[in-house]
Amino acid sequence: MFTIDVQAAQAADHPAIEQLLDQAFGLSRWTKTSYRLREGNTAIEGLSLVTREAGFGLTGAISFWPLKIGDAGTDALLLGPLAVHPDRQNIGIGRALMHAGLDRAKALGHRLVILVGDAPYYARVGFKKAPYGQIELPGPVDPDRLLYLELAPGSLTLAKGLALAPHRFAEISGRFLPKLRDFGDKEALNRYM
Numbered sequence: 583m584f585t586i587d588v589q590a591a592q593a594a595d596h597p598a599i600e601q602l603l604d605q606a607f608g609l610s611r612w613t614k615t616s617y618r619l620r621e622g623n624t625a626i627e628g629l630s631l632v633t634r635e636a637g638f639g640l641t642g643a644i645s646f647w648p649l650k651i652g653d654a655g656t657d658a659l660l661l662g663p664l665a666v667h668p669d670r671q672n673i674g675i676g677r678a679l680m681h682a683g684l685d686r687a688k689a690l691g692h693r694l695v696i697l698v699g700d701a702p703y704y705a706r707v708g709f710k711k712a713p714y715g716q717i718e719l720p721g722p723v724d725p726d727r728l729l730y731l732e733l734a735p736g737s738l739t740l741a742k743g744l745a746l747a748p749h750r751f752a753e754i755s756g757r758f759l760p761k762l763r764d765f766g767d768k769e770a771l772n773r774y775m
């Protein structure tokens with residue numbers, strides 16, 4: 583029987599993972615808003631996973647990143663990037679990586695996962711469109727591609743506002759956000775993102 587063995591990524595996998603992401607998404611991936619949430623951020627330990635094939639190398643990779651959402655700093659994870667080598671797509675690797683990552687995230691106590699991606703694909707593991715306007719990202723995003731999955735029932739309710747990497751949240755939440763929000767100065771707010 584064909585089984586997909588999902589393993590924890592090793593530090594030595596990093597160059598091959600980057601190459602895989604370039605193959606799957608192209609270099610324009612660096613312009614995406616979700617990459618702004620990864621800048622200066624650190625992927626969650628134990629949730630960077632890969633699949634391999636003897637004689638081929640890496641066939642797939644996934645990672646999850648910590649986020650703080652809104653003034654309350656509600657914890658969430660950003661799923662992605664998820665990529666499967668073009669020569670190994672449509673044989674269940676993406677789904678296996680998602681199931682393994684989400685199961686581990688739940689076991690670690692994480693409550694909410696968001697991502698930017700194709701709703702029809704991610705709906706297969708339970709992702710839904712986030713209610714329009716409830717969660718903002720620090721850059722443009724198609725609202726139909728902003729998706730969420732509750733690992734703990736009801737966890738979306740507390741996630742309202744701007745999603746940021748934890749270090750950005752710590753830098754600006756105390757000093758800037760309340761004042762800029764008071765004045766409704768969205769342009770100024772964006773300059774600090």
Ligand SMILES: CC(C)(COP(=O)(O)OP(=O)(O)OC[C@H]1O[C@@H](n2cnc3c(N)ncnc32)[C@H](O)[C@@H]1OP(=O)(O)O)[C@@H](O)C(=O)NCCC(=O)NCCS
Nearest residue numbers: 606607664665666671672673674675676677699700702703
């Ligand atoms: C998207 C991706 C991660 C899926 O991984 P995969 O291992 O090929 O997918 P799986 O084998 O788990 O699932 C395959 C099924 O998902 C469907 N599917 C794949 N990509 C899809 C997408 N973007 N939208 C909707 N359905 C999709 C396939 O048609 C297939 O359907 P079937 O089971 O009815 O035949 C992979 O194709 C990839 O890395 N693509 C390049 C990056 C990309 O386009 N990402 C877009 C998603 S954000």
